[in-house]
Amino acid sequence: MATQVFDIPSSGGMGWLTSLLLLPLVIGIALAIAFWPRPLRVEVTPAGLQIRGSVYGRSVPRSEWQLDRARVVDLAAEPELKPIWRSNGVGWPNYRVGWFRLRDQERALCFLTSTQSVLYLPTTQNYALLISSNDAAALLTALKSAG
Numbered sequence: 001m002a003t004q005v006f007d008i009p010s011s012g013g014m015g016w017l018t019s020l021l022l023l024p025l026v027i028g029i030a031l032a033i034a035f036w037p038r039p040l041r042v043e044v045t046p047a048g049l050q051i052r053g054s055v056y057g058r059s060v061p062r063s064e065w066q067l068d069r070a071r072v073v074d075l076a077a078e079p080e081l082k083p084i085w086r087s088n089g090v091g092w093p094n095y096r097v098g099w100f101r102l103r104d105q106e107r108a109l110c111f112l113t114s115t116q117s118v119l120y121l122p123t124t125q126n127y128a129l130l131i132s133s134n135d136a137a138a139l140l141t142a143l144k145s146a147g
Helices: 015-035 136-145
Strands: 041-044 048-052 059-061 071-073 083-092 095-102 107-112 118-122 128-132
Touching (some): 071 136, 128 136
Antiparallel strands (some): 041 048, 048 059, 083 095
């Protein structure tokens, strides 16, 4: 006897429904991979400041720093510098990375894992950097001696 093949009828085109249901899951996984917390690192060079470990990482040239206004802050003691409104970033407890509005309405690019030892560095580009550091005073000293 010869092999006989029989087709199974289509389910009626429900593939679009499966795709529609899986799309949010795929987007969620892609966003989780892109924004998952990674160790952050700051490099000070004569040319500028390099922030790595985040999709918001960037190079900030020395010419954009406003070192005369830079200082080490404790955000609990200076609540006007506390990030309040997230415009584009991650705002988890003990991990705030991305673009925020501070309580005083200033725009800030934040790299915060702690609020006690934070470098506040205004720039000439209409935003400030807020960077957590184990030793923010040493980071500020390195910025002042760079170049």
